Amino acid sequence: MDDVYLQSLAELKKERNALILAHIYQNSEVQEIADHVGDSLALSRLAAEAPEDVIVLCGVHFMAESAAILAPEKTVLLPAADAGCPLAEMATPEMVREWRRKYPRAAVVAYINSSAAVKAESDICCTSANAVQVLRSLPDEEVIFLPDQNLGAYAASQVPEKTVHLWPGHCPVHHQLEAGEVLAAKKLAPGSDVEVLAHPECRPEVLAHADFVGSTTRIIEEVGRSKARHFVILTEKGVLYELKKRYPEKHFSFPARDLLCPDMKKISLQQIVTALREMKPVISVAEPVRSRARRALERMLSL
Numbered sequence: 001m002d003d004v005y006l007q008s009l010a011e012l013k014k015e016r017n018a019l020i021l022a023h024i025y026q027n028s029e030v031q032e033i034a035d036h037v038g039d040s041l042a043l044s045r046l047a048a049e050a051p052e053d054v055i056v057l058c059g060v061h062f063m064a065e066s067a068a069i070l071a072p073e074k075t076v077l078l079p080a081a082d083a084g085c086p087l088a089e090m091a092t093p094e095m096v097r098e099w100r101r102k103y104p105r106a107a108v109v110a111y112i113n114s115s116a117a118v119k120a121e122s123d124i125c126c127t128s129a130n131a132v133q134v135l136r137s138l139p140d141e142e143v144i145f146l147p148d149q150n151l152g153a154y155a156a157s158q159v160p161e162k163t164v165h166l167w168p169g170h171c172p173v174h175h176q177l178e179a180g181e182v183l184a185a186k187k188l189a190p191g192s193d194v195e196v197l198a199h200p201e202c203r204p205e206v207l208a209h210a211d212f213v214g215s216t217t218r219i220i221e222e223v224g225r226s227k228a229r230h231f232v233i234l235t236e237k238g239v240l241y242e243l244k245k246r247y248p249e250k251h252f253s254f255p256a257r258d259l260l261c262p263d264m265k266k267i268s269l270q271q272i273v274t275a276l277r278e279m280k281p282v283i284s285v286a287e288p289v290r291s292r293a294r295r296a297l298e299r300m301l302s303l
């Protein structure tokens, strides 16, 4: 890594009193310099609790927005302004209002992969780490789950007492994976003690072949708990950096089709330095959307 960038980064971080948070799907050069690397749930908790004045959110737009909603007194920077999430764009506030009219008795659960405006229309948020817990916590028997149909279907399967109306959204990265590709990857994995670990944004027929389903952080923790030595990992390949670092003695395989999120790969070390130097692009959420979205996020965080 370029020492000049590292030097500038260290100086700027100190000068700005900044904290660098990175999602597990980020480029390894970004994960290497981050103060914390985590899943969506961990990043929102850290953003809410951080004492620093500036948060550099190395992830996608909805993650920076969540930080801005939870920590309005801080400056939130997203080093690549165009790093979005196609899944989050599959729901709009108008559509949520329409679904509420269609299912008036249903509570609305918004996956954190949604815009601030959509969160503001929702009763509670969830992440892939706590979707089941969130569903169970609701007093309502009927729920609208948006925007990810696969995570919604998985959570609903774990809480069968609820009627869950699934939004027809999907993550283009995880949804493309097919069951046959999982079987092929499992066959190619060395050894007989192979465990398949999947992110719940994969299709139900893919999850049917998984030994464990969980968020990126939960997948990483499961490798540590498991006695198996070989793992087939069904999520974005950025997790490999942390997996190799934590478990050098274990072996990781991925499906032949690389699951790579182009938006997650938009941030480079150079862009982080530039963002801190120029103090932009800043992500903020205006009132009254911020307060309404905050209610839904805080209801989740309080569980």
Ligand code: 13P
Pocket: 038, 039, 040, 041, 113, 127, 128, 129, 171, 201, 214, 215, 216, 217
């Ligand atoms: P996590 O909630 O597991 O961090 O996943 C976020 C995401 O964007 C998955 O595609």
Ligand code: SF4
Pocket: 060, 084, 085, 086, 087, 088, 113, 171, 172, 173, 174, 201, 236, 261, 262, 263, 264
């Ligand atoms: Fe969005 Fe999918 Fe990329 Fe996650 S992996 S940020 S859900 S497009």
